[in-house]
Amino acid sequence: MSHTHVAGSIHADVASAAPAWLRLPDDVNTLLPELWSKNVAKDGNGELTIGGLTVSQIADEVGTAAYVLDEDDLRQRARDYASAFDGWGVYYAGKSLLCKAVARWVTEEGLGLDVCTGGELAVALAAGVDPARIGLHGNNKSVEEITRALEVGVGRIIVDSDDEITRLIELSEQLDKHPRLMVRVTTGVEAHTHEYISTAHEDQKFGFSIAGGQAAAALRRIHDHPRLQLVGIHSHIGSQIFDADGFEVATRRTLRLHAAFAEETGVELPELDLGGGFGIAYTSQDTPSTPQQLAEALNKIIAAECATLGVAVPHLSIEPGRSISGPSAFALYTVGTVKQVLLDGGASRLYVAVDGGMSDNIRTALYAAEYSATLASRRSDAGPALSRVVGKHCEGGDILVRDEFLPSDIRPGDLIAVPGAGAYSRSMASNYNHVPRPPMVSVRDGRISTLIRRESIDDLLALDVG
Numbered sequence: 001m002s003h004t005h006v007a008g009s010i011h012a013d014v015a016s017a018a019p020a021w022l023r024l025p026d027d028v029n030t031l032l033p034e035l036w037s038k039n040v041a042k043d044g045n046g047e048l049t050i051g052g053l054t055v056s057q058i059a060d061e062v063g064t065a066a067y068v069l070d071e072d073d074l075r076q077r078a079r080d081y082a083s084a085f086d087g088w089g090v091y092y093a094g095k096s097l098l099c100k101a102v103a104r105w106v107t108e109e110g111l112g113l114d115v116c117t118g119g120e121l122a123v124a125l126a127a128g129v130d131p132a133r134i135g136l137h138g139n140n141k142s143v144e145e146i147t148r149a150l151e152v153g154v155g156r157i158i159v160d161s162d163d164e165i166t167r168l169i170e171l172s173e174q175l176d177k178h179p180r181l182m183v184r185v186t187t188g189v190e191a192h193t194h195e196y197i198s199t200a201h202e203d204q205k206f207g208f209s210i211a212g213g214q215a216a217a218a219l220r221r222i223h224d225h226p227r228l229q230l231v232g233i234h235s236h237i238g239s240q241i242f243d244a245d246g247f248e249v250a251t252r253r254t255l256r257l258h259a260a261f262a263e264e265t266g267v268e269l270p271e272l273d274l275g276g277g278f279g280i281a282y283t284s285q286d287t288p289s290t291p292q293q294l295a296e297a298l299n300k301i302i303a304a305e306c307a308t309l310g311v312a313v314p315h316l317s318i319e320p321g322r323s324i325s326g327p328s329a330f331a332l333y334t335v336g337t338v339k340q341v342l343l344d345g346g347a348s349r350l351y352v353a354v355d356g357g358m359s360d361n362i363r364t365a366l367y368a369a370e371y372s373a374t375l376a377s378r379r380s381d382a383g384p385a386l387s388r389v390v391g392k393h394c395e396g397g398d399i400l401v402r403d404e405f406l407p408s409d410i411r412p413g414d415l416i417a418v419p420g421a422g423a424y425s426r427s428m429a430s431n432y433n434h435v436p437r438p439p440m441v442s443v444r445d446g447r448i449s450t451l452i453r454r455e456s457i458d459d460l461l462a463l464d465v466g
């Protein structure tokens, strides 16, 4: 590829350098509704709106870059899970996006909360979430984190190692507690997702292996200890998964362990958690299932497997994160510079640089994740140009949207919106290059609320005490 900057018009064959899955749009102004939250639309001027506000109004009030969250949409997704998984426990995975307001909303909609560090636990408690509805994860929980969880009485701790069991025994004795524990198992499933977000194959850090016998030994160790209450097995196979096969295999292997434990001890464990990981649509190539479809599929597998094994169906739970928070927010950026770069074969690509980047969304750089984008502040009559939305960081891999067709007249000052920014964007944001992290604002019925304020240079300087 040549990186020569050329002036002049876009090459006639605009799609030649595009990946095969990317559709050349008939109209670059059109939104694909499945990528956006329910209250997002384009108005008569072609401007993106959310809950009755235009993105220009939002940018005027809170600036860019910003994450813009549709409260009504997030609540609706939480409710959809609660009703589709009727009779199950649904724990929202706070790692995908956590702040006090979101913790309040999901619990108001009937969900529990999954946290995986002392920091996430502190946010949940600050939001007033009942500790009994909180589950604590983590493959390396510190003494302080376990102590806090025991003191406040979290509803369940998901145990990940033998060292942690030892720590739990010591701390429960010191604090005179009887914690409710689940054992995180590794089912050996190769989930069809990026290697870094797949968590149930053997060669990774999470859980106790079923195949290796460590899971059965951990169950037995907890069961045999008078201080510890063993409530069940926990399996989580990975994230951004579309294929039900992985869940099916993991569920079978987990239930076989559950039945073998019952056979050995005479105790049928009361609970079973199948984790999260349900995929969402970031681009037109993604085809997520609805909570209803997921619930039907999982209920069917579990009923059949429990009948075969001769055990009662335990109380079931799941931990969806991305599929609740992800589609509910878009990231809003202002275009700063546009470059047309000539590629091999005469095609070209527009490099559209915005006032954010890998510090507010690392997923593209980290997992080669695909995203979509739209020109948000106006309609354009120009044709589509193969574009790459990049950030302002000192890094060639600072890419937000690798491939998208944007109008060829895109220019500095335009606003761009990137859907699917609710999950693992703010929660994985950094201060690389001392870029302050953007605010998370929510919109509901024409009103903007700031949930997490914009970081300032003063915030960053305040940490620099040397």
Ligand SMILES: Cc1ncc(COP(=O)(O)O)c(C=O)c1O
Pocket (backbone or CB within 6 Å): 093, 095, 096, 114, 137, 236, 238, 239, 240, 275, 276, 277, 278, 319, 320, 321, 322, 323, 423
């Ligand atoms: C144990 C556990 N539960 C739930 C989740 C949430 O996953 P997702 O956001 O993909 O639904 C994760 C993250 O992958 C996880 O590690």
Ligand SMILES: N[C@@H](CCCC[NH3+])C(=O)O
Pocket (backbone or CB within 6 Å): 095, 197, 239, 240, 363, 423, 424, 428
């Ligand atoms: N952070 C990941 C998912 C891993 C979730 C935690 N187990 C992502 O952005 O897709």
